[in-house]
Amino acid sequence: MSDAHSEQTHFGFKTVDKDQKASMVAEVFHSVAAKYDIMNDMMSMGIHRLWKRFTIDSGARAGHKVLDLAGGTGDLTAKFSRLVGPTGQVVLADINQSMLEVGRDKLRNLGVVGNVEFVQANAEELPFADNTFDIITIAFGLRNVTDKDKALASMYRVLKPGGRLLVLEFSKPTQDWLSKVYDLYSFKVLPQMGKLIANDAESYQYLAESIRMHPDQDTLKSMMEAVGFEQTTYHNLTGGIVALHKGFKF
Template sequence: MSENTPIEQETENTTHFGYKTVNKEEKVKKVAEVFHSVAAKYDVMNDLMSFGIHRLWKRFTIDNSGVRAGQKVLDLAGGTGDLTAKFSRIVGQSGHVILADINNSMLNVGREKLHDLGIVGNVDYVQANAEALPFADNTFDIVTIAFGLRNVTDKDAALRSIYRVLKPGGRLLVLEFSKPSTELLSKAYDIYSFNILPKMGDLVASDGESYQYLAESIRMHPDQETLKQMMETAGFEECNYQNLTGGIVALHKGFKF
């Protein structure tokens, strides 16, 4: 981790916003501000900062979802709808996909993008907090959350909420930035994240500060084994993960039986 990583632990009333310790209510507002700010340039920045590799990570997630025609899918923290677009085509008109995001700006960008792609009929858009999902128990065959869990204030509550809305036999897939598997890669990734990424965000999205937060939030996210244990604590079984791009990203999977 960077030398700027804070030593303060989370408490009942405080949590981390990047490397800062803030009240939990304040984090919700600050995260909202970040994504209101970057929504319009979100897809462009994703391609630039990952060199397009995020598309391969998302395709790998789809391939591991086991999604089939007629199923019901929740794309949580789905943002601009990359996963939703692919799920929509696979589940078909007999299936249903919900694109859910806590941030209305991101949801609007996703809705507009998917409409432009001609994806209508089997997709609904819901503004929702992952910690208290507004869906009935045992609703979804599959829940995905891609690059969203690290921004959730109470990750344990979110995992329990996801478990509740999954059908028995359903699966959760968490695609998220994680911990590089070698020290050399970790050092190179730190240089890129803290020296290049904020400048790129400033140049392209006119918001270097939000991308500084992005780099910090990645470092504060639980590592692969810790997230696996958190999923198990929430009730998920047969939990496992696969490192992608040397552990820069990991795909976690768990089942509800």
């Protein structure tokens, strides 16, 4: 067996071969795609909409070209589409075909057409030219990527000079009491919710575990800086349950 095949990574709390992870994550999202929006509302008690609105307020303007990476069911794409207008463009990219199809159908039903393109893409090897986008967002997707450093470098490459990356992701609560409540919710309530609503406790157990294995705020900031991002900052939302990281390419 070659070294490439024996390299290990995390799949939630399990350890798996790196070359297995992408297909295992794909299975989770094939499984949850149809109920993803309902579960997001249930899981976050609707607060995910506020988190996303905060992200949207971070600088998109008419004429901008935006990449909504791991864009899933298109919440951010719909909002960016209106902000960038007919002279702009939004690319909704996701590695998972099931999620892309749900997103495409949802956006068509909302009347979001014209300036939106759909691309199946792996964040680690983005199929775009250097210096293409004014803004890249990745909301609740980075923790599912196998090689996060490689993905961040790929995002840096396709950003224009002056462009910004916005990473919205579950992070580390800043208070001990909140961590305890959050753990109880994530590992007891969430899988049961997944069982009741999506008939899929296992996928939601993985989602909870993947949140715990994701780098904390300062670690992710350092990872962004290591691939070249500058003026990198983060803003804790809901007591650090979620953080919005922002970095610029100059």
